[in-house]
Amino acid sequence: MCHSTNVTPFKLTLVPGKSIFDQVVFAATRAILSGALPSGHGFPSVRGLAADLKIHPNTAHKVIQHLIQERWLEVRPGIGTVVAEPPAARRGDRQRLLKEEVDELVVEARRVGAGLDEVVDAIKARWKHMGGE
Protein backbone atom coordinates (compact mmCIF):
# COMPACT_ATOMS: atom_id res chain seq x y z
CA MET A 1 0.00 0.00 0.00
CA CYS A 2 1.30 3.41 -0.87
CA HIS A 3 0.63 5.69 2.00
CA SER A 4 1.87 9.24 1.82
CA THR A 5 1.51 11.83 4.52
CA ASN A 6 1.73 15.49 3.78
CA VAL A 7 4.76 17.09 5.33
CA THR A 8 4.43 20.62 6.53
CA PRO A 9 6.41 22.73 4.02
CA PHE A 10 6.91 25.68 6.33
CA LYS A 11 8.57 26.24 9.64
CA LEU A 12 7.49 28.09 12.69
CA THR A 13 9.98 30.39 14.34
CA LEU A 14 8.21 31.67 17.38
CA VAL A 15 8.01 35.40 17.86
CA PRO A 16 7.25 36.30 21.48
CA GLY A 17 4.07 38.24 22.16
CA LYS A 18 2.06 36.95 19.17
CA SER A 19 -0.41 34.12 19.46
CA ILE A 20 0.68 30.75 18.11
CA PHE A 21 -2.54 30.62 16.08
CA ASP A 22 -1.77 33.91 14.27
CA GLN A 23 1.81 32.85 13.63
CA VAL A 24 0.87 29.51 12.11
CA VAL A 25 -1.89 31.07 9.96
CA PHE A 26 0.62 33.64 8.70
CA ALA A 27 3.27 31.00 7.97
CA ALA A 28 0.72 28.88 6.06
CA THR A 29 -0.63 31.76 3.94
CA ARG A 30 2.92 32.84 3.19
CA ALA A 31 3.78 29.31 2.07
CA ILE A 32 0.71 29.29 -0.20
CA LEU A 33 1.41 32.71 -1.72
CA SER A 34 5.10 31.97 -2.29
CA GLY A 35 4.26 28.80 -4.17
CA ALA A 36 5.80 26.44 -1.60
CA LEU A 37 2.28 24.98 -1.35
CA PRO A 38 0.73 25.05 -4.83
CA SER A 39 -3.04 24.84 -5.26
CA GLY A 40 -4.29 21.27 -5.31
CA HIS A 41 -1.45 20.13 -3.05
CA GLY A 42 -2.43 18.27 0.10
CA PHE A 43 -2.31 20.13 3.40
CA PRO A 44 -1.22 18.30 6.57
CA SER A 45 -3.84 16.85 8.90
CA VAL A 46 -4.44 18.21 12.39
CA ARG A 47 -2.17 15.55 13.87
CA GLY A 48 0.48 16.03 11.20
CA LEU A 49 0.53 19.79 11.62
CA ALA A 50 0.64 19.50 15.42
CA ALA A 51 3.47 16.96 15.34
CA ASP A 52 5.52 18.82 12.71
CA LEU A 53 5.28 22.24 14.30
CA LYS A 54 5.08 21.01 17.92
CA ILE A 55 1.87 22.88 18.52
CA HIS A 56 -1.16 21.80 20.51
CA PRO A 57 -3.55 19.80 18.29
CA ASN A 58 -6.42 22.08 19.30
CA THR A 59 -4.45 25.01 17.88
CA ALA A 60 -3.72 23.03 14.71
CA HIS A 61 -7.43 22.27 14.40
CA LYS A 62 -8.33 25.96 14.77
CA VAL A 63 -5.72 26.93 12.16
CA ILE A 64 -7.05 24.47 9.58
CA GLN A 65 -10.67 25.47 10.23
CA HIS A 66 -9.70 29.11 9.83
CA LEU A 67 -7.82 28.48 6.57
CA ILE A 68 -10.83 26.57 5.19
CA GLN A 69 -13.18 29.35 6.23
CA GLU A 70 -10.95 31.96 4.61
CA ARG A 71 -10.85 29.75 1.47
CA TRP A 72 -7.09 29.13 1.55
CA LEU A 73 -7.86 25.42 1.85
CA GLU A 74 -10.71 23.26 0.69
CA VAL A 75 -11.93 19.87 1.79
CA ARG A 76 -12.05 17.24 -0.98
CA PRO A 77 -14.07 14.24 0.14
CA GLY A 78 -11.97 11.09 0.10
CA ILE A 79 -8.73 13.00 -0.39
CA GLY A 80 -8.47 15.35 2.52
CA THR A 81 -7.66 19.01 2.82
CA VAL A 82 -5.94 20.58 -0.18
CA VAL A 83 -4.69 24.04 -1.03
CA ALA A 84 -7.37 26.03 -2.87
CA GLU A 85 -6.91 28.60 -5.62
CA PRO A 86 -5.78 31.79 -3.88
CA PRO A 87 -8.95 33.39 -2.50
CA ALA A 88 -10.33 36.60 -3.95
CA ALA A 89 -9.84 39.51 -1.61
CA ARG A 90 -12.86 40.58 0.34
CA ARG A 91 -14.09 44.14 0.17
CA GLY A 92 -12.26 46.20 2.73
CA ASP A 93 -9.16 43.98 2.76
CA ARG A 94 -7.45 46.08 0.15
CA GLN A 95 -8.30 49.33 1.81
CA ARG A 96 -7.12 48.04 5.15
CA LEU A 97 -3.81 46.97 3.67
CA LEU A 98 -3.19 50.22 1.86
CA LYS A 99 -4.02 52.37 4.84
CA GLU A 100 -3.55 50.75 8.22
CA GLU A 101 -0.84 48.22 7.52
CA VAL A 102 1.18 50.57 5.35
CA ASP A 103 0.85 53.15 8.12
CA GLU A 104 2.35 50.72 10.57
CA LEU A 105 5.22 49.97 8.21
CA VAL A 106 5.94 53.67 7.66
CA VAL A 107 5.93 54.41 11.38
CA GLU A 108 8.19 51.45 12.10
CA ALA A 109 10.55 52.40 9.25
CA ARG A 110 10.89 55.95 10.56
CA ARG A 111 11.42 54.70 14.08
CA VAL A 112 14.39 52.61 13.03
CA GLY A 113 15.61 55.33 10.65
CA ALA A 114 15.16 53.47 7.35
CA GLY A 115 14.83 55.67 4.25
CA LEU A 116 11.94 55.54 1.76
CA ASP A 117 14.14 54.02 -0.98
CA GLU A 118 15.35 51.31 1.36
CA VAL A 119 11.80 50.39 2.32
CA VAL A 120 10.58 50.37 -1.31
CA ASP A 121 13.53 48.18 -2.36
CA ALA A 122 12.86 45.75 0.47
CA ILE A 123 9.17 45.54 -0.51
CA LYS A 124 10.10 44.93 -4.18
CA ALA A 125 12.50 42.16 -3.23
CA ARG A 126 9.95 40.41 -1.02
CA TRP A 127 7.24 40.90 -3.68
CA LYS A 128 9.41 39.11 -6.25
CA HIS A 129 10.33 36.40 -3.76
CA MET A 130 6.65 35.63 -3.29
CA GLY A 131 6.24 35.19 -7.04
CA GLY A 132 4.72 38.59 -7.89
CA GLU A 133 5.47 40.48 -11.10
Added chain:
Amino acid sequence: MIIETDGLAKRFGRHEAVQNLNLAVPEGATCALIGANGAGKTTTMRMLVNLLAPDRGRARVLGVDSRALRRTDRQRIGYVSESQTLPERLSVGQYFHYLRSLYTNWDAGLEQQLRAQFELPPSRSLGKLSRGMRMKAMLIGALSFRPKLLILDEPLSGLDPLVRDEVLSGILGQAVETAILISSHELAELESCTTHVAFMVHGRLLFQEPIESLGARLREVTATLTGGADRGALPDTWLNVQVDGPLLRFVDTAFVNEANLLAQVQRRCGTVLHLEAQALSLRDISKALMRATRRET
Protein backbone atom coordinates in the same frame (compact mmCIF):
# COMPACT_ATOMS: atom_id res chain seq x y z
CA MET B 1 -11.78 21.01 36.45
CA ILE B 2 -9.61 17.98 35.75
CA ILE B 3 -7.31 18.86 38.66
CA GLU B 4 -8.33 21.08 41.55
CA THR B 5 -6.35 21.42 44.75
CA ASP B 6 -7.47 23.26 47.85
CA GLY B 7 -4.85 24.47 50.31
CA LEU B 8 -2.57 21.55 49.51
CA ALA B 9 0.53 21.43 51.74
CA LYS B 10 3.43 19.09 52.40
CA ARG B 11 6.35 19.44 54.76
CA PHE B 12 9.52 17.36 54.96
CA GLY B 13 11.03 17.91 58.41
CA ARG B 14 11.44 21.68 58.67
CA HIS B 15 11.21 22.19 54.94
CA GLU B 16 7.83 23.37 53.63
CA ALA B 17 7.89 21.71 50.21
CA VAL B 18 4.39 22.78 49.18
CA GLN B 19 2.32 25.45 50.90
CA ASN B 20 -1.34 26.35 50.50
CA LEU B 21 -1.44 25.34 46.86
CA ASN B 22 -4.62 26.04 44.88
CA LEU B 23 -4.00 24.64 41.45
CA ALA B 24 -6.72 24.25 38.82
CA VAL B 25 -6.23 22.51 35.48
CA PRO B 26 -9.26 22.78 33.17
CA GLU B 27 -10.44 20.13 30.74
CA GLY B 28 -8.50 19.99 27.49
CA ALA B 29 -5.59 22.01 28.89
CA THR B 30 -1.92 21.31 28.46
CA CYS B 31 -0.59 23.00 31.56
CA ALA B 32 3.12 23.61 32.07
CA LEU B 33 4.13 23.52 35.73
CA ILE B 34 7.29 25.55 35.93
CA GLY B 35 9.58 26.88 38.62
CA ALA B 36 13.17 26.63 39.85
CA ASN B 37 14.58 23.36 41.15
CA GLY B 38 13.11 22.69 44.58
CA ALA B 39 10.01 24.82 43.99
CA GLY B 40 7.74 21.89 44.85
CA LYS B 41 6.68 20.67 41.40
CA THR B 42 7.55 17.00 41.92
CA THR B 43 6.03 16.93 45.42
CA THR B 44 2.82 18.43 44.02
CA MET B 45 2.61 15.84 41.27
CA ARG B 46 3.32 13.00 43.69
CA MET B 47 0.45 14.17 45.89
CA LEU B 48 -1.88 14.36 42.88
CA VAL B 49 -1.34 10.68 42.10
CA ASN B 50 -1.40 9.68 45.78
CA LEU B 51 2.23 8.60 45.99
CA LEU B 52 2.46 11.11 48.84
CA ALA B 53 -0.16 12.08 51.39
CA PRO B 54 -0.68 15.82 51.86
CA ASP B 55 -0.24 17.22 55.38
CA ARG B 56 -3.03 19.72 54.85
CA GLY B 57 -5.58 20.50 52.17
CA ARG B 58 -6.74 18.17 49.47
CA ALA B 59 -6.59 17.48 45.77
CA ARG B 60 -9.40 16.40 43.49
CA VAL B 61 -8.23 14.58 40.39
CA LEU B 62 -10.86 13.74 37.75
CA GLY B 63 -13.39 14.64 40.44
CA VAL B 64 -12.03 12.15 42.98
CA ASP B 65 -10.13 12.95 46.16
CA SER B 66 -6.50 11.95 45.56
CA ARG B 67 -6.48 9.95 48.82
CA ALA B 68 -9.43 7.89 47.60
CA LEU B 69 -8.21 7.08 44.07
CA ARG B 70 -9.18 3.53 43.20
CA ARG B 71 -7.91 1.11 40.63
CA THR B 72 -10.59 2.19 38.15
CA ASP B 73 -9.57 5.85 38.64
CA ARG B 74 -5.90 4.98 38.12
CA GLN B 75 -6.80 3.51 34.76
CA ARG B 76 -7.70 7.04 33.66
CA ILE B 77 -4.52 8.74 34.90
CA GLY B 78 -1.12 8.36 33.28
CA TYR B 79 1.89 9.31 35.41
CA VAL B 80 5.47 9.45 34.22
CA SER B 81 8.41 10.60 36.28
CA GLU B 82 12.11 10.44 35.51
CA SER B 83 12.74 8.97 38.96
CA GLN B 84 10.19 6.18 38.46
CA THR B 85 11.42 2.66 39.18
CA LEU B 86 10.90 0.03 36.49
CA PRO B 87 11.19 -3.77 36.63
CA GLU B 88 14.72 -3.51 35.23
CA ARG B 89 15.17 -7.17 34.37
CA LEU B 90 12.10 -7.43 32.15
CA SER B 91 12.57 -7.00 28.42
CA VAL B 92 10.65 -4.26 26.64
CA GLY B 93 8.31 -6.89 25.20
CA GLN B 94 7.70 -8.55 28.60
CA TYR B 95 7.09 -5.16 30.23
CA PHE B 96 4.29 -4.25 27.83
CA HIS B 97 2.84 -7.73 28.11
CA TYR B 98 2.68 -7.18 31.87
CA LEU B 99 1.12 -3.71 31.54
CA ARG B 100 -1.47 -5.01 29.08
CA SER B 101 -2.68 -7.41 31.78
CA LEU B 102 -2.99 -4.60 34.36
CA TYR B 103 -5.25 -2.29 32.38
CA THR B 104 -8.71 -3.30 31.21
CA ASN B 105 -8.68 -0.27 28.88
CA TRP B 106 -5.28 -0.98 27.29
CA ASP B 107 -5.24 -0.13 23.55
CA ALA B 108 -2.88 -2.70 22.02
CA GLY B 109 -3.11 -1.01 18.61
CA LEU B 110 -1.93 2.30 20.02
CA GLU B 111 0.82 0.49 21.95
CA GLN B 112 2.04 -1.14 18.71
CA GLN B 113 1.87 2.15 16.83
CA LEU B 114 3.87 4.01 19.50
CA ARG B 115 6.43 1.21 19.78
CA ALA B 116 6.98 1.34 16.03
CA GLN B 117 7.13 5.14 16.08
CA PHE B 118 9.66 5.15 18.94
CA GLU B 119 11.63 2.19 17.55
CA LEU B 120 12.02 0.40 20.87
CA PRO B 121 14.04 -2.85 20.71
CA PRO B 122 11.59 -5.49 22.04
CA SER B 123 14.16 -7.90 23.45
CA ARG B 124 16.36 -5.42 25.30
CA SER B 125 15.91 -5.39 29.08
CA LEU B 126 14.62 -2.17 30.64
CA GLY B 127 17.76 -1.85 32.75
CA LYS B 128 19.89 -1.61 29.60
CA LEU B 129 17.89 1.10 27.84
CA SER B 130 19.38 4.52 27.24
CA ARG B 131 17.79 7.45 29.05
CA GLY B 132 15.80 8.42 25.95
CA MET B 133 14.58 4.86 25.29
CA ARG B 134 13.63 4.48 28.92
CA MET B 135 11.52 7.65 28.81
CA LYS B 136 9.87 6.44 25.61
CA ALA B 137 9.04 3.09 27.23
CA MET B 138 7.49 4.82 30.26
CA LEU B 139 5.56 7.16 28.00
CA ILE B 140 4.10 4.31 25.94
CA GLY B 141 3.12 2.72 29.26
CA ALA B 142 1.23 5.88 30.20
CA LEU B 143 -0.30 6.68 26.79
CA SER B 144 -1.50 3.25 25.69
CA PHE B 145 -4.55 3.11 27.95
CA ARG B 146 -5.70 6.50 26.61
CA PRO B 147 -5.84 8.26 29.98
CA LYS B 148 -8.07 11.28 30.61
CA LEU B 149 -5.17 12.92 32.43
CA LEU B 150 -1.42 12.73 31.94
CA ILE B 151 0.92 13.90 34.69
CA LEU B 152 4.46 14.14 33.35
CA ASP B 153 7.31 15.05 35.67
CA GLU B 154 10.32 16.24 33.66
CA PRO B 155 9.74 13.94 30.68
CA LEU B 156 12.20 15.88 28.50
CA SER B 157 15.14 16.32 30.85
CA GLY B 158 18.44 14.81 29.81
CA LEU B 159 17.20 13.81 26.36
CA ASP B 160 18.96 14.81 23.15
CA PRO B 161 17.10 17.30 20.92
CA LEU B 162 15.88 14.68 18.45
CA VAL B 163 14.50 12.41 21.17
CA ARG B 164 12.91 15.42 22.90
CA ASP B 165 11.12 16.13 19.64
CA GLU B 166 9.94 12.54 19.31
CA VAL B 167 8.73 12.37 22.90
CA LEU B 168 6.90 15.68 22.53
CA SER B 169 5.24 14.51 19.30
CA GLY B 170 4.11 11.34 21.08
CA ILE B 171 2.60 13.40 23.90
CA LEU B 172 0.93 15.86 21.51
CA GLY B 173 -0.59 12.99 19.56
CA GLN B 174 -2.80 12.35 22.62
CA ALA B 175 -3.41 15.93 23.67
CA VAL B 176 -6.85 16.23 22.07
CA GLU B 177 -8.50 13.69 24.36
CA THR B 178 -6.22 14.14 27.36
CA ALA B 179 -5.55 16.95 29.80
CA ILE B 180 -1.83 17.24 30.53
CA LEU B 181 0.13 18.59 33.48
CA ILE B 182 3.80 18.68 32.54
CA SER B 183 6.80 19.96 34.45
CA SER B 184 9.91 20.84 32.48
CA HIS B 185 12.79 23.22 32.14
CA GLU B 186 12.72 22.80 28.36
CA LEU B 187 10.58 25.87 27.91
CA ALA B 188 11.51 26.63 24.31
CA GLU B 189 10.01 23.25 23.40
CA LEU B 190 6.93 23.67 25.57
CA GLU B 191 6.05 27.20 24.55
CA SER B 192 4.21 26.39 21.33
CA CYS B 193 2.15 23.48 22.66
CA THR B 194 1.19 24.73 26.12
CA THR B 195 -2.22 26.23 26.75
CA HIS B 196 -1.74 27.18 30.42
CA VAL B 197 1.20 28.03 32.67
CA ALA B 198 1.39 27.51 36.43
CA PHE B 199 4.46 28.95 38.14
CA MET B 200 5.69 27.75 41.53
CA VAL B 201 8.08 29.56 43.84
CA HIS B 202 9.29 28.13 47.18
CA GLY B 203 6.36 25.73 47.43
CA ARG B 204 3.73 28.31 46.52
CA LEU B 205 1.82 29.00 43.35
CA LEU B 206 2.83 32.45 42.06
CA PHE B 207 0.19 32.42 39.30
CA GLN B 208 -1.66 30.18 36.88
CA GLU B 209 -3.13 31.51 33.66
CA PRO B 210 -3.54 30.90 29.92
CA ILE B 211 -0.25 31.33 28.10
CA GLU B 212 -1.66 34.10 25.87
CA SER B 213 -2.56 36.31 28.81
CA LEU B 214 0.84 35.71 30.41
CA GLY B 215 2.60 36.69 27.18
CA ALA B 216 0.39 39.77 26.86
CA ARG B 217 1.08 41.17 30.33
CA LEU B 218 4.87 40.73 30.46
CA ARG B 219 7.30 43.07 28.74
CA GLU B 220 10.98 43.75 29.05
CA VAL B 221 11.20 47.53 29.23
CA THR B 222 14.14 49.79 28.47
CA ALA B 223 13.63 53.50 29.06
CA THR B 224 16.07 56.36 28.49
CA LEU B 225 15.53 59.08 31.07
CA THR B 226 16.85 62.59 31.60
CA GLY B 227 17.06 62.26 35.37
CA GLY B 228 17.60 59.20 37.58
CA ALA B 229 14.92 56.81 38.73
CA ASP B 230 13.76 56.96 42.32
CA ARG B 231 14.01 53.30 43.18
CA GLY B 232 11.98 53.57 46.37
CA ALA B 233 8.85 54.67 44.55
CA LEU B 234 8.71 52.00 41.87
CA PRO B 235 5.69 49.69 41.65
CA ASP B 236 6.15 46.08 42.74
CA THR B 237 4.83 44.90 39.37
CA TRP B 238 8.22 45.97 37.99
CA LEU B 239 10.74 43.17 38.44
CA ASN B 240 14.53 43.10 38.24
CA VAL B 241 14.82 46.90 38.08
CA GLN B 242 18.25 48.04 36.93
CA VAL B 243 19.38 51.64 36.70
CA ASP B 244 22.48 52.45 34.71
CA GLY B 245 23.00 56.19 34.28
CA PRO B 246 20.07 57.43 32.20
CA LEU B 247 18.96 53.87 31.39
CA LEU B 248 16.17 52.18 33.30
CA ARG B 249 15.50 48.50 32.65
CA PHE B 250 12.90 46.25 34.21
CA VAL B 251 10.36 43.54 33.49
CA ASP B 252 6.81 44.86 33.62
CA THR B 253 4.40 42.16 34.81
CA ALA B 254 1.25 44.27 34.37
CA PHE B 255 1.70 45.64 30.87
CA VAL B 256 -1.45 46.92 29.14
CA ASN B 257 -0.19 49.07 26.27
CA GLU B 258 2.72 51.36 25.42
CA ALA B 259 0.87 54.62 26.18
CA ASN B 260 -0.08 53.39 29.63
CA LEU B 261 3.47 52.21 30.30
CA LEU B 262 4.95 55.53 29.14
CA ALA B 263 2.63 57.43 31.48
CA GLN B 264 3.67 55.21 34.40
CA VAL B 265 7.37 55.66 33.74
CA GLN B 266 6.97 59.43 33.29
CA ARG B 267 5.05 59.76 36.53
CA ARG B 268 7.88 58.12 38.48
CA CYS B 269 10.99 59.04 36.59
CA GLY B 270 10.27 62.32 34.81
CA THR B 271 10.91 62.92 31.13
CA VAL B 272 11.35 59.79 29.02
CA LEU B 273 13.49 60.25 25.90
CA HIS B 274 12.97 56.76 24.56
CA LEU B 275 10.96 53.75 25.58
CA GLU B 276 10.99 50.22 24.32
CA ALA B 277 8.78 47.34 25.49
CA GLN B 278 9.64 43.91 24.14
CA ALA B 279 7.54 40.80 24.44
CA LEU B 280 9.31 37.82 26.04
CA SER B 281 9.52 34.14 25.24
CA LEU B 282 8.30 31.70 27.90
CA ARG B 283 11.93 30.89 28.64
CA ASP B 284 12.79 34.56 29.24
CA ILE B 285 9.63 35.08 31.29
CA SER B 286 10.57 32.15 33.44
CA LYS B 287 14.16 33.36 33.87
CA ALA B 288 13.00 36.83 34.85
CA LEU B 289 10.58 35.44 37.44
CA MET B 290 13.14 33.03 38.86
CA ARG B 291 15.69 35.84 39.18
CA ALA B 292 13.16 38.11 40.87
CA THR B 293 12.08 35.47 43.37
CA ARG B 294 15.47 33.93 44.13
CA ARG B 295 15.99 33.64 47.84
CA GLU B 296 18.90 35.60 49.27
CA THR B 297 21.10 33.17 51.14
